[in-house]
Amino acid sequence: xxxxxxxxxxxxxxxxQTVTLRCDPISGHDNLYWYRRVMGKEIKFLLHFVKESKxxxxxxxxxxxxxxxxxxxxxxxxxxxxxxxxSGVYFCASSQVPPAGTDTQYFGPGTRLxxx
Amino acid sequence: AQSxxxxxxxxxxxxxxxLELGCNYSYGGTVNLFWYVQYPGQHLQLLLKxxxxxxxxxxxxxFEAEFIKSKFSFNLRKPSVQWSDxxxxxxxxxxxxxxxxxxxxxxxxxxxxxxx
Numbered sequence: 001x002x003x004x005x006x007x008x009x010x011x012x013x014x015x016x017q018t019v020t021l022r023c024d025p026i027s028g029h030d031n032l033y034w035y036r037r038v039m040g041k042e043i044k045f046l047l048h049f050v051k052e053s054k055x056x057x058x059x060x061x062x063x064x065x066x067x068x069x070x071x072x073x074x075x076x077x078x079x080x081x082x083x084x085x086x087s088g089v090y091f092c093a094s095s096q097v098p099p100a101g102t103d104t105q106y107f108g109p110g111t112r113l114x115x116x
Numbered sequence: 117a118q119s120x121x122x123x124x125x126x127x128x129x130x131x132x133x134x135l136e137l138g139c140n141y142s143y144g145g146t147v148n149l150f151w152y153v154q155y156p157g158q159h160l161q162l163l164l165k166x167x168x169x170x171x172x173x174x175x176x177x178x179f180e181a182e183f184i185k186s187k188f189s190f191n192l193r194k195p196s197v198q199w200s201d202x203x204x205x206x207x208x209x210x211x212x213x214x215x216x217x218x219x220x221x222x223x224x225x226x227x228x229x230x231x232x
Contacts, residue, residue, distance in 0.1 A: 104162065
């Protein structure tokens with residue numbers, strides 16, 4: 001079974017440009033999460049999809065970030081326009097809809113975003 | 117503020133030494149607890165998890181962790197480390213509240229280096 005995949009693995013862009021990150025969850029996983037780790041800091045939650053619906057987007061930093069999950073399969077995270085402080089590693093994770101209280105998330109390799 | 121604390125940012129030890137990594141959290145209610153590991157160049161992998169039951173949980177690669185509810189702790193241990201255990205280790209907490217379901221809160225991570 002394939003794991004969570006993310007594309008690209010690295011992206012270097014200039015301030016003001018747009019970048020779109022993609023995540024393909026494990027097949028059959030309805031839950032999809034985005035997290036971000038800024039250098040030297042902890043991994044922080046961004047948002048949570050259940051199928052195509054946003055369950056929780058309380059961690060999204062501002063309106064320059066837009067996440068979508070059309071059709072409930074893969075998800076994209078767009079940053080427009082990118083700022084220097086957006087640099088970091090963006091992780092995607094997925095999980096099955098679990099019995100109550102047993103959610104286990106499986107992570108992708110991450111996308112390292114560098115904004116110059 | 118609610119948080120997850122990992123006591124050490126960097127640990128260096130020799131092969132065959134014992135390892136213990138501390139993790140404390142500040143959530144007062146029911147929590148699910150996880151340890152993830154990121155080996156160099158690889159993605160985050162689940163080491164072990166605690167949902168309920170026996171507070172001593174065993175994970176992959178000889179790791180175990182003990183949940184002590186009264187101390188809000190979930191420390192990770194391995195009796196004898198190998199060079200291949202060199203990695204970054206993350207403690208994560210899922211507070212089981214209606215507005216936090218699925219949202220993992222991570223500690224800052226502990227970089228462990230095992231010398232031959």
